[in-house]
Amino acid sequence: MHSYSATRAMVSHEARRLLEECSARARTSPSTSPHTLMDGPHPLAAVPRVASRFDGLGVGFAPYLQPPGPEVSRLTVGEPGFGTPREVIDAAIAGLEAGDTKYSRCAGTLDLCQAVADYLEKHHGIKVGSGDVVITPGAKQALLYSFMITTMPGDEAILLAPSWASYEPMLQLIGAVPVHVQVREDDFHPDCDAIRAAITDKTRMILINSPCNPTGAVYTPAEIAEIVEIAVEHDLWIVSDEIYARLNWMDYPHVSPATIPGGAARTLIVNGWSKSWAMTGMRVGFLAGPPEAMKAAVKSQANSASHIPTFMMEAARVALSCDDAVEHFNAEYLKRREIMRDGLSSIPGLRVGECEGAFYTYVDVRGTGMSDIEFADGALEAGVQLIPASLIAGGEGFVRISYAADENVIHEGLARLRAWLCDE
16 A cells, blocks of 8 residues: 555655765766776676666656655656647647658758747747757757767866756766856856856866756846856857746746857757647657757767657647647746745745746755755655755755646645644
8 A cells, every 4th residue: 555654765765875876976086987897796797797887877856756646746747737739639640640650851850940940030039040950859869969069078067056967967978077066046046157167178068957947047148148258268068958948937038048149159959849838758859059060960860869750740840839838838837836936935944936937946945954855755754745956966955846737736735735844
C-alpha cells in the first residue's frame, strides 16, 4: 500500500545518494579525464567496463520527479497543465495518414524552417534565414548540439547558478567544464561583475536562460546587453535557452542576445514547442544561429538523430500559428501564479520571489529552520511533492514549486503546506 512515508523514504534516499555522488565528483582532480575507462577489478570480469564519463554524472531533479501516489499534490514537473492544441494533433494525424513516415530533410522541412524564422522575427525581433534553423528532437538535443559546437574538452562554460539541472551533466558528458557564477540573491538576476571575474583563458561560452528555470527570473534588456558586451570583449559564444520566452509576466519584453548589436554572430538560440504549446512528449525543438554554427549543427544531427519524425514537421508548423492557444495558456498561468504566490507568501518562514516568468516559484525556506532537503521531505510527508534546489549548484536553502499544475491541485497543495507548517 502506498504511503507518504514510503514515497518520502524512497525519494530521500535517492536524493542523498546523488548529493554524495556530486560531492565525490567535486573532490575529483579536474585533471582526471572524463573519457577514460576505469582501471581495477570488475565484479563481472568478463563484462567490459562502461566508459568513466558516466561515473557520477548527475541526473538533476530526477529523484524528486518520480511520480508519487495519486493522493500527493504534485508541484514538481515543468510541464504545461493543458492538452496539446487540437489543430496540432489533427495535423500530426493527417501527416501519418498521408504517409509522412519516410526520411526527410535533416534540418527539417524548408516550410517548417521558414516558419520558425518568421516566428522568431515576429515575436522576438530575431532575424535568421530558413537555412540558419535546425529542427531537433526536443530543445534538450538542441542544447547538446550547441554545447558541442561552442566547446571542446577542457573548455569552460559559464552557467548562471542556480541553473537548470541538465546543463552541468550535458557539458560534463562532452568533457567541457561548467563554471557556476551565482546570480544576485535578492532578485536572481545576473551579477555581471561576477561573470567578468569568472572568465579565464579557457572560457569559451556563456549560457543564459531567461525566463529562467528554476528561479523564474526574466533578465532585463540592459542585463542582456551587458552580457553581450562581455561576450564581445572576450570573444565568447552565447548559448541562449529561450524555451520560456513566451512566458514573460514582466512589463519589459523578453530580449534575445541575438538582437543586441554584436550578439547575432555569436549567439545560438535554443527553443522549442514543449512549454508554450503543451507538446512536451512530442519532442520537437530548434536551434538557430550564425551559418557556420548551423552547418555544425546539421553535421551533429546527421550523425546522431537524422531528423525529427517526418509527420511531426507539419504539426510543428501549424503550432506556430496557434496564438490563441498560447494566450489562453498564459492567462491561466497568470491566474495560477497569483494563487501560488499569495498562498505561499501567507505561510510564515517562506520568502517568495517575484515569479517574473516561466511557471516556477522559487522559495527561500531557510526561515523555517529546515534545509531544503528537509523541507522537501517534510512536504512530501504532508502530501506535497516539490523540488529541493540543493540538487543543483547554488540552490541550497531554496525549493522550486511549479504552478503549471491544475488549479485544484495548487489549492490542495497550499492547504497541506499550511496545515503542516502552521499546525492548522
